[in-house]
Amino acid sequence: xxxxxxxxxxxICKSGTSVKIECRSLDFQATTMFWYRQxxxxxxxxxxxxxxxxxxxxxxxxEKDKFLIxxxxxxxSTLTVTSAHPEDSSFYICSAPLDPGAGELxxxxxxxxxxL
Amino acid sequence: xQKITQTQPGMFVQEKEAVTLDCxxxxxxxxxxxxxxxxxxxxxxxxxxxxxxxxxxxATEGRYSLNFQKARKSANLVISxxxxxxxxxxxxxxxxxxxxxxxxxxxxxxTINP
Numbered sequence: 001x002x003x004x005x006x007x008x009x010x011x012i013c014k015s016g017t018s019v020k021i022e023c024r025s026l027d028f029q030a031t032t033m034f035w036y037r038q039x040x041x042x043x044x045x046x047x048x049x050x051x052x053x054x055x056x057x058x059x060x061x062x063e064k065d066k067f068l069i070x071x072x073x074x075x076x077s078t079l080t081v082t083s084a085h086p087e088d089s090s091f092y093i094c095s096a097p098l099d100p101g102a103g104e105l106x107x108x109x110x111x112x113x114x115x116l
Numbered sequence: 117x118q119k120i121t122q123t124q125p126g127m128f129v130q131e132k133e134a135v136t137l138d139c140x141x142x143x144x145x146x147x148x149x150x151x152x153x154x155x156x157x158x159x160x161x162x163x164x165x166x167x168x169x170x171x172x173x174x175a176t177e178g179r180y181s182l183n184f185q186k187a188r189k190s191a192n193l194v195i196s197x198x199x200x201x202x203x204x205x206x207x208x209x210x211x212x213x214x215x216x217x218x219x220x221x222x223x224x225x226x227t228i229n230p
Contacts, residue, residue, distance in 0.1 A: 034217055043207065044161075044220045091159055095218070102168075104151060105211075105218050107161035 002028045002098050006108030013084055014116055021079045021111045023094030029074035030096035034105065035067075038091040050077040084115040119143065120210050120221035128227045129198050136183070137193040137224050139208030145169075147213040150191040152182065155205040155223075164206075167191055195226075203228045 003026040013019050023033055031052045036044040048069050049057040056069035066088075068080040077096075081088055091112050095105040121140045129135040141150065148169045154162040167175045167182045175182040183192040195202060208221040 032216060038159075043222050046217055046219065049217055093159070093161065095161070097216070100216060101213055102149065102211075104149075104163050104166055106163075107153075110159040110161075112159070 002026075002096075002106045004030075004094065004096050004106045004108045006094055006111055008111055009109060010112040010114070012114045012116065015085050016083055018080055018082045019084055019113060021081075021092055021094075021113075023077045023079070023096070023108050025075045025096050025106075028096075028098055030077075031074060032100045033071060033077040033094055033096045035069060035077075035079050036093045036095065038093060038110075040091075044093065047079075052077075081113065084113070086115045089113055089115045119219050120208055122208055122221035122224050124224045125222070126225045126227070128229060131200060131228050131230050132197055134194060134196045135198055135202075135226065137195075137206050137208070137226065139191045139193065139221060141189050141191060141208075141210050143189075143210065143212055145212045145214060149211045149213070150182070150184070151209045151211065151218065152180070152191075152193045153207045153209060153220075154202075155207060157204070161207075165193065198228050200228050200230060202226060 005024045007022045033050040035047045038044045047062045050069045050071040052071045058064045071077040093110040095107045150167045152164040165177045165180045167184045179196045181194045205223045207223045211218045
């Protein structure tokens with residue numbers, strides 16, 4: 001199957017700082033990537049759809065100015081949590097499809113963010 | 117509105133027994149896909165099985181099979197001969213082809229007892 005890699009796996013930061021998480025498709029090109037957030041013992045909630053070369057599409061209730069998404073190339077999407085606060089502490093996981101129109105999504109390993 | 121519903125927060129099963137994890141979905145699209153993912157405590161999402169809305173046969177992948185009942189809008193996962201390593205969270209998900217994104221159910225925590 002296709003491989004999606006995420007970095008860093010975990011990060012601890014101080015409140016008020018910004019954190020960048022990278023999502024790379026290693027052996028395929030991804031015009032679309034999806035960013036999810038998962039709080040403990042909860043399901044994955046879609047935050048936004050990242051589109052290569054254009055603006056991301058955010059789900060209702062997700063602050064686009066706080067969660068900046070950049071899809072600069074066909075293999076890289078980044079999520080920047082700006083001015084992070086403790087309530088932003090969560091597990092962030094990205095995914096990408098081989099086929100934008102059908103089929104499964106391949107997931108990164110996830111990034112666990114802890115904001116002190 | 118909730119599009120994917122998993123009504124079993126937790127399931128406990130004896131090793132080697134079969135287990136069925138329930139999943140119902142809601143969509144007005146004709147073209148969609150249904151997926152099951154396993155999430156162990158490490159957090160990674162492991163793809164298990166896929167069923168397309170036009171597939172007439174139930175999908176099978178090794179010990180995993182998907183009981184697809186289109187009229188009832190259900191897509192239950194059946195794990196045969198459960199193993200201790202099957203203990204994990206299991207998520208049902210749906211992808212409407214027009215929307216592209218994958219939407220998850222609440223998940224079921226499966227615990228296999230020796």
